[in-house]
Amino acid sequence: xxxxxxxxxAVGVSVATVSNVLNGRPNVxxxxxxxxxxxxxxxxxxxxRAAQAMRTGRTRAIGLVLPDLTNPxxxxxxxxxxxxxxxxxxxxCLIDSQGRVDGESDGxxxxxxxxxDGVIWCPLGPRPPAALxxxxxxxxxxxxxxxxxxxxxxxxxxxxxxxxxxxxxMGHTRVGLLCGPQDLESARQRRxxxxxxxxxxxxxxxxxxxxxxxxxxxxxxxxxxxxRNVTLIVAGNDVIAISAIRFLSEHxxxxxxxxxxxxxxxxxxxxxxxxRLTTIAQPLGAIGKKxxxxxxxxxxxEKISARRTIFDVTLIERxxxxxxxxx
Amino acid sequence: xxxxxxxxxAVGVSVATVSNVLNGRPNVxxxxxxxxxxxxxxxxxxxxRAAQAMRTGRTRAIGLVLPDLTNPxxxxxxxxxxxxxxxxxxxxCLIDSQGRVDGESDGxxxxxxxxxDGVIWCPLGPRPPAALxxxxxxxxxxxxxxxxxxxxxxxxxxxxxxxxxxxxxMGHTRVGLLCGPQDLESARQRRxxxxxxxxxxxxxxxxxxxxxxxxxxxxxxxxxxxxRNVTLIVAGNDVIAISAIRFLSEHxxxxxxxxxxxxxxxxxxxxxxxxRLTTIAQPLGAIGKKxxxxxxxxxxxEKISARRTIFDVTLIERxxxxxxxxx
DNA sequence: GAAATCTAGTGTAACGTTTTACTAACTGGA
DNA sequence: TCCAGTTAGTAAAACGTTACACTAGATTTC
Numbered sequence: 001x002x003x004x005x006x007x008x009x010a011v012g013v014s015v016a017t018v019s020n021v022l023n024g025r026p027n028v029x030x031x032x033x034x035x036x037x038x039x040x041x042x043x044x045x046x047x048x049r050a051a052q053a054m055r056t057g058r059t060r061a062i063g064l065v066l067p068d069l070t071n072p073x074x075x076x077x078x079x080x081x082x083x084x085x086x087x088x089x090x091x092x093c094l095i096d097s098q099g100r101v102d103g104e105s106d107g108x109x110x111x112x113x114x115x116x117d118g119v120i121w122c123p124l125g126p127r128p129p130a131a132l133x134x135x136x137x138x139x140x141x142x143x144x145x146x147x148x149x150x151x152x153x154x155x156x157x158x159x160x161x162x163x164x165x166x167x168x169x170m171g172h173t174r175v176g177l178l179c180g181p182q183d184l185e186s187a188r189q190r191r192x193x194x195x196x197x198x199x200x201x202x203x204x205x206x207x208x209x210x211x212x213x214x215x216x217x218x219x220x221x222x223x224x225x226x227x228r229n230v231t232l233i234v235a236g237n238d239v240i241a242i243s244a245i246r247f248l249s250e251h252x253x254x255x256x257x258x259x260x261x262x263x264x265x266x267x268x269x270x271x272x273x274x275x276r277l278t279t280i281a282q283p284l285g286a287i288g289k290k291x292x293x294x295x296x297x298x299x300x301x302e303k304i305s306a307r308r309t310i311f312d313v314t315l316i317e318r319x320x321x322x323x324x325x326x327x
Numbered sequence: 328x329x330x331x332x333x334x335x336x337a338v339g340v341s342v343a344t345v346s347n348v349l350n351g352r353p354n355v356x357x358x359x360x361x362x363x364x365x366x367x368x369x370x371x372x373x374x375x376r377a378a379q380a381m382r383t384g385r386t387r388a389i390g391l392v393l394p395d396l397t398n399p400x401x402x403x404x405x406x407x408x409x410x411x412x413x414x415x416x417x418x419x420c421l422i423d424s425q426g427r428v429d430g431e432s433d434g435x436x437x438x439x440x441x442x443x444d445g446v447i448w449c450p451l452g453p454r455p456p457a458a459l460x461x462x463x464x465x466x467x468x469x470x471x472x473x474x475x476x477x478x479x480x481x482x483x484x485x486x487x488x489x490x491x492x493x494x495x496x497m498g499h500t501r502v503g504l505l506c507g508p509q510d511l512e513s514a515r516q517r518r519x520x521x522x523x524x525x526x527x528x529x530x531x532x533x534x535x536x537x538x539x540x541x542x543x544x545x546x547x548x549x550x551x552x553x554x555r556n557v558t559l560i561v562a563g564n565d566v567i568a569i570s571a572i573r574f575l576s577e578h579x580x581x582x583x584x585x586x587x588x589x590x591x592x593x594x595x596x597x598x599x600x601x602x603r604l605t606t607i608a609q610p611l612g613a614i615g616k617k618x619x620x621x622x623x624x625x626x627x628x629e630k631i632s633a634r635r636t637i638f639d640v641t642l643i644e645r646x647x648x649x650x651x652x653x654x
Numbered sequence: 655g656a657a658a659t660c661t662a663g664t665g666t667a668a669c670g671t672t673t674t675a676c677t678a679a680c681t682g683g684a
Numbered sequence: 685t686c687c688a689g690t691t692a693g694t695a696a697a698a699c700g701t702t703a704c705a706c707t708a709g710a711t712t713t714c
Contacts, residue, residue, distance in 0.1 A: 003669095003670060003671085004670065004671065004672095005670075005671095013693080013694090014693070014694050014695075015670090015671080015672095015694095016672085016673080016693075016694055016695075016696090017692085017693060017694075019671070019672060019673085020672095020673095020692095020693085023672080026691095027691070027692060027693070028691095028692065028693070029691085029692060029693085032692085032693085046436075046439065046440045047440070047670085047671075048381070048442070048669085048670050048671070049377075049440055049441045049442065050376075050377045050378075050380035050381040050386065050442060050669085050670080050671095051377075051381050051669070051670035051671040051672090051699090052670080052671060052672080053377035053380075053671095053699095054375070054377040054378050054381055054669090054670080054671075054672095054698095054699045054700065054701090055670080055671045055672045055673085055698080055699055056671080056672070056699090057699085059377065060441075061420070061441065064421070068406075069396075069402040069403075069405055069406045069409075070402055070403055070406060070595065072399075072402075072595070074402070075396040075397055075399075075401070075402045076396075076397055078396055078421070078423070079395075079396045079397060079423045079425065082421055082422065082423045083423065083425060083430070086422070086430075086433060086434060086437060089437070091420050091437055091438070091441050092420065092421050093388070093418050093419065093420050093421070094391070094405070094409050094419050094420070094421040095409065095413070096405070096406045096409045096410065098406065098410060103410070103413075106413060107413060109373075110413060110416070110418055111418070112373065113373050113374070113376055114376045114387075114388065114418050115375070115376065115377060242596075242599050243599075245599075246599055249601075268397065268399070269569075269596045269599075269600070272569050272570075272572075272573055272596075272600055273596070273599055273600055273601065274576075274600065274601035330699095330700060330701085331700065331701065331702095332700075332701095340663080340664085341663075341664050341665075342664095342665095342700090342701080342702095343663075343664055343665075343666090343702085343703085344662085344663060344664075346701070346702060346703085347662095347663085347702095347703095350702080352703095353661095353662095354661070354662060354663070355661095355662065355663070356661085356662060356663085359662085359663085374700085374701075375699085375700050375701070377699085377700080377701095378669090378699070378700035378701045378702090379700080379701060379702080380669095380701095381668095381669045381670065381671090381699090381700080381701075381702095382668080382669055382700080382701045382702045382703085383669090383701080383702070383703095384669085655714105656713105656714095657712100657713085657714085658711100658712080658713075658714095659710100659711080659712070659713085660709105660710080660711070660712085661708105661709085661710075661711090662707100662708095662709095662710100663706100663707085663708090663709105664705105664706080664707080664708105665704105665705090665706080665707105666703100666704090666705095666706105667702100667703095667704085667705105668701100668702090668703090668704100669700105669701090669702090670699105671698100671699090672697105672698090672699090673696100673697090673698090674695105674696095674697085674698100675694105675695090675696095675697105676693105676694080676695080676696100677692100677693085677694080677695100678691100678692090678693085678694100679690105679691085679692085679693100680689100680690080680691075680692095681688100681689080681690070681691090682687105682688090682689085682690095683686105683687090683688090683689105684685100684686095684687095
């Protein structure tokens with residue numbers, strides 16, 4: 001690997017001058033500048049990141065901490081993060097805590113040791129761990145707001161509202177809610193958005209919370225079995241919705257003939273399950289991209305202006321909601 | 328951040344001694360050793376990876392280069408890689424080429440610049456890019472063998488055989504093949520495994536290749552429409568199978584009543600599509616784990632003995648294959 | 655009892671880069 | 685002409701770690 005010294009001897013100048021050229025400092029004549037640049041290209045020079053890091057304290061790498069890549073919400077996000085980061089010349093270091101808090105903290109320690117320049121984090125729990133406080137590097141949270149941190153996520157309230165409007169439009173006036181974990185703001189806002197936007201004509205017959213991973217609790221099983229005459233079940237996300245559809249079909253209840261269902265997230269495969277799932281699409285790619293952009297801005301010293309960046313969502317109408325009644 | 332010098336002054340020894348203790352070298356008495364270790368813990372010492380890297384040339388980070396995280400084959404793999412790596416104290420740097428060759432080479436360059444200690448790579452094309460040759464660090468390939476590299480993958484031939492046996496067992500004697508790209512060994516071996524294991528009673532009526540991403544070519548569309556009396560379609564992977572099921576159902580052809588289908592990979596959601604997909608399960612987690620273990624072994628100097636590590640696969644019987652005929 | 659070996663350390667150079675302080679040679683103005 | 689200011693460049697220290705070459709004293713060997 002060619003070093004700055006190799007360039008210096010090749011051109012016949014000092015290493016300081018080479019460094020000055022490479023870092024775009026003005027104190028070097030344009031003829032020497034040309035020569036240095038040419039020699040650098042010639043020799044295939046790549047700065048040694050370790051040496052740079054030691055001198056400057058910046059590694060040009062960022063951490064990405066996720067709860068579970070296996071949840072289809074995250075791969076698309078991770079992909080966008082990696083690609084945007086790469087376009088800034090930033091390397092992405094991945095931590096997947098697999099849903100375990102100790103994994104999360106171990107991973108965080110590993111990132112610290114490698115002195116990443118910042119971290120994009122979707123915490124396991126409702127709020128980021130306290131350890132994060134001690135970090136003097138930029139942090140962008142995904143989906144979980146934290147005191148004093150920048151956060152980017154979708155407009156969940158809007159999603160809930162769109163769903164409520166759609167429910168009414170399709171003639172559903174008695175619904176059940178199969179929400180995500182209500183200690184997570186992202187789950188709570190979906191619910192509240194729906195509940196608050198639902199006009200008086202819509203009656204919420206029951207409400208049960210389950211995890212975003214879609215494993216059905218006894219209460220959820222009970223609610224799905226009895227249903228209490230609801231014509232529509234609003235699920236907290238697609239995984240929950242799919243899980244519910246499967247459970248219902250195993251018990252001889254058909255969607256949407258016997259009961260309609262909506263999801264949330266528009267993960268891949270929602271249009272391949274039967275019935276194709278009516279859901280809310282989040283711009284996952286845009287979220288990942290924005291997170292990196294905020295991170296990069298904040299790394300280059302600019303104060304993050306918007307503490308919260310919220311993206312619009314859209315309703316995807318498919319086949320899991322049946323029109324009932326007139327209109 | 329506490330440095331080795333801080334420890335040295337705290338204990339009253341030289342930095343060399345501290346370094347010797349920390350790296351487990353034998354030339355230091357056990358009383359001083361105790362003291363140093365204690366002080367290190369006390370001060371919350373973490374070695375500065377950049378400095379270590381500069382001195383030793385090792386970063387304790389590895390690269391993971393994937394074609395497309397969005398393909399459900401990869402997240403589980405990535406998760407296993409990250410977790411196993413972390414258990415070795417290795418950081419995983421992610422590159423997702425999004426199916427583009429320039430992305431792949433850009434990402435590779437980025438990894439080189441950061442001087443990762445090795446790379447686990449699932450190349451885009453049938454063979455790893457030539458640039459990899461110039462790399463003097465351990466490489467483990469996933470799923471695509473390359474000359475002189477270690478590779479780990481599933482026993483695709485065995486998968487094909489299991490499928491052929493199952494086909495016969497279920498009474499299917501006339502099948503169509505909807506294979507993956509035949510320039511990829513992993514697709515070719517699935518096909519060959521099936522074809523070679525299929526006894527004379529099984530007639531292969533037609534054979535069409537599509538991409539692993541499941542987008543149907545005109546030939547595939549034609550084959551699915553006409554079908555030429557096959558009772559079973561053997562798809563190259565689950566994504567293709569699901570894609571085919573969807574296409575067929577849109578054209579009023581039911582699976583498995585009108586035609587049976589098998590997949591390959593056992594990705595998540597295969598048991599949630601309708602009908603639930605009969606497929607071959609690969610031990611993705613084990614593959615990722617093994618890749619890191621090979622990598623780590625090779626990093627610590629041991630020669631990689633097995634050039635090829637192959638994992639057994641299992642048949643997952645579900646609902647997409649109908650039993651026909653007697654037996 | 656002298657020579658050889660071993661034990662428990664230490665001093666310091668080196669890794670590749672950036673940056674501060676410095677210098678020498680010009681330039682322009684009064 | 686002299687001084688101030690600018691331009692173009694350099695020397696060297698520093699970042700935190702490791703590892704090589706050493707040493708002083710203790711212990712063994714013949």
